[in-house]
Amino acid sequence: MDLIIVESPTKARTLSRFLGSGYVVEATTGHIKDLPKNKLSIDVEHDFKPDYRVVEKRSETIRKIQTASKKAKNVFIATDPDREGEAIAQHVAEIIKDKHSLRSKDQKDTKILREKTDKNLAVSQYRNIVVSRIVFHEITKNAVEEAIKNPRDVDKNLVHAQTARRVLDRLVGYKLSPLLWKKVRRGLSAGRVQTVCVRLIVEKEREIEAFKSKEYWEIFVNLQTSKTPNEQKNTFEVQLIKINDKKAEIQNKENADKVVSDLKASEYTVLDVVKREVNKSPYPPFTTSTMSQAAARIFGWSSKKTMSVAQALYEEGLITYHRTDSMNISLEAIRKTRDFIKKQYGGEYLPEKPKFYKTSSKVAQEAHEAIRPTSVNSKYELQNSRYEREGEMLYKLIWKRFVACQMTASVYDETTIDVVTEFKKERTEEIKNKYLLRVSGQIMKFDGWKILYVKVDYDKVAVDSSLRHPERSKGSFDADPAQLPDVSKDETLKLLKVIPLQKFTQPPARYTEASLIKVLEKLGIGRPSTYAPTINTIQIRNYVEKNEGKFSPTSVGIAVNDFLIGNFPDVFEYQFTAGMEEGLDKVANGEEKWVELIRDFYKPFEKKLLDVEKKAKRVAIEAEKTGEKCPECKKGDIVIRTGRFGKFLSCDKFPECKYTAKYLDKIGKKCPDCKKGEVIVKKTKKGRKFYGCSRYPKCKWASWRKPS
DNA sequence: CAGTGAGCGAGCTTCCGCTTGACTT
Numbered sequence: 001m002d003l004i005i006v007e008s009p010t011k012a013r014t015l016s017r018f019l020g021s022g023y024v025v026e027a028t029t030g031h032i033k034d035l036p037k038n039k040l041s042i043d044v045e046h047d048f049k050p051d052y053r054v055v056e057k058r059s060e061t062i063r064k065i066q067t068a069s070k071k072a073k074n075v076f077i078a079t080d081p082d083r084e085g086e087a088i089a090q091h092v093a094e095i096i097k098d099k100h101s102l103r104s105k106d107q108k109d110t111k112i113l114r115e116k117t118d119k120n121l122a123v124s125q126y127r128n129i130v131v132s133r134i135v136f137h138e139i140t141k142n143a144v145e146e147a148i149k150n151p152r153d154v155d156k157n158l159v160h161a162q163t164a165r166r167v168l169d170r171l172v173g174y175k176l177s178p179l180l181w182k183k184v185r186r187g188l189s190a191g192r193v194q195t196v197c198v199r200l201i202v203e204k205e206r207e208i209e210a211f212k213s214k215e216y217w218e219i220f221v222n223l224q225t226s227k228t229p230n231e232q233k234n235t236f237e238v239q240l241i242k243i244n245d246k247k248a249e250i251q252n253k254e255n256a257d258k259v260v261s262d263l264k265a266s267e268y269t270v271l272d273v274v275k276r277e278v279n280k281s282p283y284p285p286f287t288t289s290t291m292s293q294a295a296a297r298i299f300g301w302s303s304k305k306t307m308s309v310a311q312a313l314y315e316e317g318l319i320t321y322h323r324t325d326s327m328n329i330s331l332e333a334i335r336k337t338r339d340f341i342k343k344q345y346g347g348e349y350l351p352e353k354p355k356f357y358k359t360s361s362k363v364a365q366e367a368h369e370a371i372r373p374t375s376v377n378s379k380y381e382l383q384n385s386r387y388e389r390e391g392e393m394l395y396k397l398i399w400k401r402f403v404a405c406q407m408t409a410s411v412y413d414e415t416t417i418d419v420v421t422e423f424k425k426e427r428t429e430e431i432k433n434k435y436l437l438r439v440s441g442q443i444m445k446f447d448g449w450k451i452l453y454v455k456v457d458y459d460k461v462a463v464d465s466s467l468r469h470p471e472r473s474k475g476s477f478d479a480d481p482a483q484l485p486d487v488s489k490d491e492t493l494k495l496l497k498v499i500p501l502q503k504f505t506q507p508p509a510r511y512t513e514a515s516l517i518k519v520l521e522k523l524g525i526g527r528p529s530t531y532a533p534t535i536n537t538i539q540i541r542n543y544v545e546k547n548e549g550k551f552s553p554t555s556v557g558i559a560v561n562d563f564l565i566g567n568f569p570d571v572f573e574y575q576f577t578a579g580m581e582e583g584l585d586k587v588a589n590g591e592e593k594w595v596e597l598i599r600d601f602y603k604p605f606e607k608k609l610l611d612v613e614k615k616a617k618r619v620a621i622e623a624e625k626t627g628e629k630c631p632e633c634k635k636g637d638i639v640i641r642t643g644r645f646g647k648f649l650s651c652d653k654f655p656e657c658k659y660t661a662k663y664l665d666k667i668g669k670k671c672p673d674c675k676k677g678e679v680i681v682k683k684t685k686k687g688r689k690f691y692g693c694s695r696y697p698k699c700k701w702a703s704w705r706k707p708s
Numbered sequence: 709c710a711g712t713g714a715g716c717g718a719g720c721t722t723c724c725g726c727t728t729g730a731c732t733t
Binding site: 007008009010027028029030031032034035037038058079080083084085087088162165166168169170171172173174175176177178180181186187188189190191192193194311315323526527529530533534623641642643644645646647648650654655658660682683690691692696697700702703704 | 709710711712713714715720721722723724725726727728729732733
């Protein structure tokens with residue numbers, strides 16, 4: 001019997017199904033060793049030696065792996081092919097070795113026979129067991145069999161890269177958080193990822209505050225061609241785009257009036273009619289990031305919800321792994337999908353060659369495939385699940401996006417009509433300006449991959465606004481070309497109407513979960529497994545608030561942000577993680593020692609730490625005023641403060657006046673149960689919002705959903 | 709189901725990344 005060890009229990013189940021009886025497959029369920037969280041667990045004085053311990057919650061898992069390893073002939077450690085996976089592999093090797101070392105202690109005659117690395121043959125050998133490391137990037141029988149043919153030893157350099165990553169994050173988090181407890185408020189936290197996340201939100205808010213709206217004008221002209229006698233199709237609308245060969249920028253009413261009067265006094269000639277064919281390629285298959293963005297935009301789901309639903313689909317065997325930064329697709333899946341497309345839609349929907357997609361992210365680890373249905377032929381089934389309905393919605397979204405990514409482009413006919421002004425003879429003297437106006441539009445000639453979004457029954461679920469290409473903002477006015485009359489070069493047109501429109505520039509948009517994840521991914525900050533938890537953390541810490549789906553910073557968030565950015569600018573630079581990744585790559589390649597990497601970071605960091613600890617004053621957090629006067633001392637203002645148990649009301653004359661009161665976040669509705677109390681918004685210890693009655697504990701009504 | 713803030717000082721809070729459950733007030 002051979003033992004294979006993977007990370008995910010679902011993966012273990014899948015593997016044992018198609019590998020047969022010669023194999024036992026066990027899962028680690030993530031990391032099995034880590035730094036204990038109640039202390040720093042890093043010996044800064046002695047080369048940053050980390051104190052990795054077995055994770056308490058995994059003791060049962062570890063025991064199972066150890067027991068199974070005793071019966072095995074070969075142990076293949078098949079944890080994910082990335083940095084974290086290599087560290088888990090190392091830890092698995094250690095706990096297996098421990099088991100056998102224990103035996104050698106008990107029974108003097110059984111000891112480790114050999115522990116060495118050969119080039120091809122692998123391996124650490126204990127008595128009659130061979131332990132080796134294998135990797136595969138897709139869950140197919142082929143991939144696993146290939147992997148088993150190519151065993152290797154655990155890559156120590158890659159493990160060291162993980163150690164460096166882990167130690168760095170621990171040092172940043174566990175050195176800066178206590179500093180915040182001292183200088184700002186108890187219970188706060190800082191970290192390489194979460195602090196940058198808050199920073200993005202704070203800086204966006206400041207951009208919005210600093211934003212000054214500017215007036216501008218867009219001018220449209222309705223024209224008529226005499227060539228087409230057919231009444232309904234002989235008019236069209238063009239937009240002013242250039243004045244004297246320069247981009248038309250009209251900033252106020254005076255200028256707009258001048259242009260309008262010029263345009264009214266002009267004659268119009270067709271300068272050019274350009275027709276061309278435009279191809280629109282399908283979108284790449286989903287990754288965690290793009291899937292979360294799409295589900296947020298289309299269904300309005302939080303990333304946490306999307307990930308939970310995806311987890312259910314994954315466990316049900318309906319989709320591939322959902323925490324991934326990769327767009328790779330197994331060749332087998334591509335082949336089957338191509339067969340499906342040809343059969344279902346016909347050859348014109350099938351490109352000559354399969355389409356491959358590549359991640360643009362430099363920090364991508366690509367341990368898994370893209371998110372795709374495990375079988376394009378399989379019908380959706382997820383009965384008796386709490387996510388029955390949502391599961392279907394998400395599955396169909398994933399299914400379409402994936403099948404589409406292997407289909408041909410959709411083809412459009414694009415028509416662009418350019419019109420120039422000439423001046424009526426009698427006014428040539430007055431009007432010196434030359435105006436260029438344009439209209440362009442596209443009409444679908446061949447639907448290609450868009451057939452999935454137009455005709456297929458699945459469409460009720462995903463009328464997909466994410467699929468709109470961002471072609472609109474090219475400065476020219478788009479129209480449906482079916483509505484464009486057939487005009488020709490040098491033709492004279494009749495002016496019908498000039499339409500000036502006053503507009504104002506809009507402030508930048510606040511982040512949503514989706515746009516935040518997009519930026520984090522672009523910056524290489526955080527990983528697919530941490531996007532949702534990070535967004536959760538910064539809300540639980542009360543650094544940011546989500547209102548109508550948009551994030552804004554709280555006064556605590558702003559205070560902490562300014563303190564950290566002010567004192568530790570380099571750690572929370574947007575480029576810091578990218579720099580760290582570069583260093584980690586060097587460690588992984590054996591070009592640099594991990595201890596050196598950490599030392600180079602820690603030396604100046606520690607100095608700064610001591611400096612700030614000594615010099616920085618305690619930061620005052622601005623309390624929000626309610627506008628009410630204190631009923632006790634009649635002098636102070638009532639403000640909203642945050643204590644250990646959440647928000648409460650107090651007098652701002654504290655400590656002279658000790659008035660306090662409960663803070664009730666009323667939504668303006670009576671309790672549906674007792675009809676006497678008010679419905680208020682409360683938060684669980686974990687930070688989740690729920691609705692309750694203000695008369696609690698007299699009335700015990702509570703609900704996760706907002707009462708109607 | 710009272711308590712919260714400032715300060716006193718005991719004992720506590722805290723990171724990121726890998727993986728799932730247990731199941732919320």
